[in-house]
Amino acid sequence: MRATQLHIVTYRNDPADAEITSHRLMARAGYIHKISAGLYVYGPLLWRTLGKIKAIVREELSRVGGQEVQLPIMQDQALWERSGRWEVYQASRTMLTTTDRRATTFGLAPTAEEVVTDYADATVKSYKQLPLSLYQIHTKFRDEIRPRFGLMRVKEFIMKDAYSFDIDEAGLDASYEAYRKAYVRIFQRCGLEAFGVDADPGDIGGSGSMEFMVAADAGEDAILIEEGGDYAANVEKASSRIEPSPSQGEAPRPMRRESTPNIRTVAQLEGFFPEISADRMVKTVLCRAVHIDREVPWAVLIRGDQDVNEVKLRNHTGGLSIEMLTDADIVKLTGAQPGFAGPVDLPEAFSVVADESVRGMANVLCGANETDVHLLDVNLGRDCPMPEFADVRTARVGEAGPRTGAPLVERRGIEVGHIFKLGTKYSAAMGASFAGPNGKPTPFVMGCYGIGVSRVAAAAVEQQSDDRGIVWPIPIAPFEVVVAPLKVQDDAQRGAAEGLYTELAAAGVDVLLDDRKMGAGAKMKDCELMGFSIMVVVGRGLAASGTVEVRNRTTGDEKVELPLADVVTSVVEMVHAGRRGLLPKG
RNA sequence: CGGGGUGUAGCGCAGCCUGGUAGCGCGUCUGCUUCGGGAGCAGAAGGCCGGAGGUUCGAAUCCUCUCACCCCGACCA
Numbered sequence: 239m240r241a242t243q244l245h246i247v248t249y250r251n252d253p254a255d256a257e258i259t260s261h262r263l264m265a266r267a268g269y270i271h272k273i274s275a276g277l278y279v280y281g282p283l284l285w286r287t288l289g290k291i292k293a294i295v296r297e298e299l300s301r302v303g304g305q306e307v308q309l310p311i312m313q314d315q316a317l318w319e320r321s322g323r324w325e326v327y328q329a330s331r332t333m334l335t336t337t338d339r340r341a342t343t344f345g346l347a348p349t350a351e352e353v354v355t356d357y358a359d360a361t362v363k364s365y366k367q368l369p370l371s372l373y374q375i376h377t378k379f380r381d382e383i384r385p386r387f388g389l390m391r392v393k394e395f396i397m398k399d400a401y402s403f404d405i406d407e408a409g410l411d412a413s414y415e416a417y418r419k420a421y422v423r424i425f426q427r428c429g430l431e432a433f434g435v436d437a438d439p440g441d442i443g444g445s446g447s448m449e450f451m452v453a454a455d456a457g458e459d460a461i462l463i464e465e466g467g468d469y470a471a472n473v474e475k476a477s478s479r480i481e482p483s484p485s486q487g488e489a490p491r492p493m494r495r496e497s498t499p500n501i502r503t504v505a506q507l508e509g510f511f512p513e514i515s516a517d518r519m520v521k522t523v524l525c526r527a528v529h530i531d532r533e534v535p536w537a538v539l540i541r542g543d544q545d546v547n548e549v550k551l552r553n554h555t556g557g558l559s560i561e562m563l564t565d566a567d568i569v570k571l572t573g574a575q576p577g578f579a580g581p582v583d584l585p586e587a588f589s590v591v592a593d594e595s596v597r598g599m600a601n602v603l604c605g606a607n608e609t610d611v612h613l614l615d616v617n618l619g620r621d622c623p624m625p626e627f628a629d630v631r632t633a634r635v636g637e638a639g640p641r642t643g644a645p646l647v648e649r650r651g652i653e654v655g656h657i658f659k660l661g662t663k664y665s666a667a668m669g670a671s672f673a674g675p676n677g678k679p680t681p682f683v684m685g686c687y688g689i690g691v692s693r694v695a696a697a698a699v700e701q702q703s704d705d706r707g708i709v710w711p712i713p714i715a716p717f718e719v720v721v722a723p724l725k726v727q728d729d730a731q732r733g734a735a736e737g738l739y740t741e742l743a744a745a746g747v748d749v750l751l752d753d754r755k756m757g758a759g760a761k762m763k764d765c766e767l768m769g770f771s772i773m774v775v776v777g778r779g780l781a782a783s784g785t786v787e788v789r790n791r792t793t794g795d796e797k798v799e800l801p802l803a804d805v806v807t808s809v810v811e812m813v814h815a816g817r818r819g820l821l822p823k824g
Numbered sequence: 825c826g827g828g829g830u831g832u833a834g835c836g837c838a839g840c841c842u843g844g845u846a847g848c849g850c851g852u853c854u855g856c857u858u859c860g861g862g863a864g865c866a867g868a869a870g871g872c873c874g875g876a877g878g879u880u881c882g883a884a885u886c887c888u889c890u891c892a893c894c895c896c897g898a899c900c901a
Contacts, residue, residue: 247834249834249835249836249850249851250835250836250850250851250862251835251836251837251849251850251851252835252836253835253836254830254835254836254837254894255893255894255895257895266835272893274892274893275892275893275894383825383898384895386894386895502901503901504901521900521901522901523900523901524900524901525900538900540900545900546900548899548900561898562899562900562901565901568901575901576901577901578901579901605901724859724860725859725860727859728859756859756862757858757859757860757861757862757863758859758860758861758862759859759860759861759862759863760861760862760863761860761861761862762860762861762862763861763862764862775860777860778859778860779860787860
C-alpha cells in the first residue's frame with residue numbers, strides 16, 4: 239500500500255487527556271480518535287493491527303477445534319433472567335441496556351453465556367455432537383465506572399469470546415487445557431510477553447479461572463509471582479505462607495479487661511502495650527455483604543499485622559460486593575465507637591469468619607465492643623464461640639509463596655485474556671441439556687474463554703514503545719515494513735523505492751511505500767511515531783554509494799547500510815524472523 | 825455516586841479577575857525557495873467562544889440553569 243492512499247493522521251502535540259503511553263501514542267499516531275468518554279473511532283492503522291490479532295486468534299482457535307459464529311449483541315432481559323445474571327449485572331450496573339419500540343428491555347452484550355447456552359440447548363440433541371467449541375469476535379459493552387486510559391478501559395470494545403460444551407468434567411478439563419495452551423501460543427505469536435495467573439472468577443462465576451496478563455508497568459493489576467517457581471496469581475486471589483503468631487501453643491491465661499482511652503488502631507495499640515506485638519492481636523473488621531435482596535453484616539477476624547482481602551471475603555460471603563460499615567452503623571450495631579470491635583459478646587446480627595492467620599492464636603488482644611476498652615488474653619472457643627476459618631487475607635510481596643515457599647515478588651500486568659471453568663452454572667440454571675449415553679437429559683459442562691482483542695493492541699503499545707513512538711511487534715504491526723524515499727522528487731530515490739516496494743510485496747511482505755512528499759526529518763519522525771518497526775530508508779546514500787538504510791527498531795534501532803541489491807533478501811529474512819513473535823524455536 | 829477542574833479554529837493553549845464584538849503556537853491551503861531528523865519567506869482560509877436563559881446600551885468575560893469532558897475518591901478499626 240502507498241502512504242498517499244492511506245488515511246494517515248498524526249499530531250505533534252500530545253492529547254491533553256492522555257495519561258499512559260499507549261493512549262498518548264495511539265492518539266498522536268491517529269490509531270484512535272475519541273468520540274466521547276470510553277468510545278473511540280478505530281482508524282485504518284488500528285484496524286489493520288486488529289485484523290492481524292484476529293487472524294492469529296482464529297488460527298489458534300481453529301487448531302483446538304473452535305468454530306467461529308456470531309451472536310447477537312442485543313440480548314433480551316428474559317433470557318438473562320433465566321440464568322439469574324440479570325439481577326447481578328443490574329446490581330453492579332455494568333450492563334448497558336436499551337429498549338425496542340414495544341418496550342422490551344435488552345442488555346448490550348458484556349459476554350454471551352446466555353445466548354450461546356440457549357443456542358446449544360436448541361441445537362445439540364445428543365452427546366454424540368459433543369464436545370462443541372464456539373467462538374466469536376465481536377463488539378462488547380460495559381458501563382465502566384470510569385472509562386480511561388485510551389483503549390484500555392472503554393465502554394465498547396472488541397472481544398473474542400469462546401464457549402466450550404462437554405459431556406462431563408473430564409471433558410471440560412481437556413477443553414480448558416486446550417484453550418489455555420492456545421492462549422499461550424496466541425500471545426507468543428503476537429510477540430507479547432504474557433503469562434497466566436490464578437484469578438478470581440468475578441461476576442462470570444465458575445470453579446476455576448486463569449487470567450492472561452501482558453507484563454507492563456502501567457498495568458492495572460498487581461500479580462504476585464513465586465520467585466523461580468511456577469506460581470503466579472492476581473493479588474485478588476494470591477495466597478502465601480506467613481510466620482505463625484508467637485502466641486501459638488501458649489497456655490491460656492485468664493481473660494482481662496483494660497481501659498484503652500481513644501486507642502483505636504493496631505498501631506496505637508502497639509504503642510499502648512509495648513510488650514504486645516501486632517501479630518498477637520486480632521482485629522475485627524466490620525462490613526456488610528451486599529446481596530441482591532438483602533445485606534448481611536459480617537465481622538472478620540484477622541491477625542493484627544495482616545489485611546483483609548475484599549475479593550476473597552466477597553467470595554466467602556457469597557455477596558455481590560463488600561462495603562465497610564460507616565462509623566454510625568458501627569455505633570448502632572455494636573454499641574461501641576469504631577476501633578473497639580471484637581469477637582467477644584459480639585451482637586448476634588453479625589456473621590463471623592476468622593482468617594486462617596488467627597487459627598491457633600492464644601491469649602490475643604482484641605476489642606471489647608465497648609468504647610475505650612480492649613480485652614487481653616482472649617482465647618477463641620473459650621471466651622467466645624469458635625468461628626469458622628477461611629483464607630480472607632491479602633498476600634504481600636516478600637511473603638513465602640504457597641507452592642515452593644520462595645518469596646513472592648510483584649509484577650504489574652494488563653489483563654488481556656481470562657478463561658473460566660463454568661461447569662453447569664449456566665446450563666443448569668437455564669435447563670440446557672442433551673441426551674447422554676444413558677438416554678437421560680444431561681446439563682452441558684461448560685467453559686468460557688475471553689480475549690480483549692482491542693485491549694491486546696493497547697497492551698502491546700504499553701509494553702513495546704520507545705521515546706520516538708510505538709514499536710509494534712512484527713506479527714501485529716499494521717505494516718511489516720515501510721519503504722521511505724526521503725526525497726520523492728528525486729527520480730533515482732523514487733525509482734529505487736518503487737522497485738523495493740514491488741519486490742518486497744511480491745515476496746509476500748506486508749509493505750507500505752511512504753510516497754508522501756514531505757521533509758526527510760518529518761517523514762522519519764512520522765514513521766517512527768506510527769510504529770513501523772522495520773524501516774527501509776532510501777536517501778542520499780543511494781546517489782553517494784548505491785546503498786539504502788535498513789533499520790529494525792524491534793532489535794534496538796540498529797541501522798545498516800546495504801547495497802540496493804541486497805535489501806530485499808535481508809528485509810525478507812528480518813520479517814520472517816519477526817513473524818514468529820515470541821514462539822519458542824522449533 | 826461524592827469532591828475538584830475544564831469547555832475558545834483540526835491539535836495544544838492565552839484572553840475571563842477589571843464587559844467594548846477574539847488571539848498565539850502547531851497543523852491546513854496557495855506560490856516561490858529548500859530537501860537526512862518535525863525547513864524558510866510571502867499570502868490565505870478556518871471559531872454564532874459547549875448549550876439555554878438572565879443582567880447590561882453592549883457578554884467569551886458577570887449571574888442562573890443545563891450538557892459534555894477530565895482528574896481524585898468511593899478503604900480495613
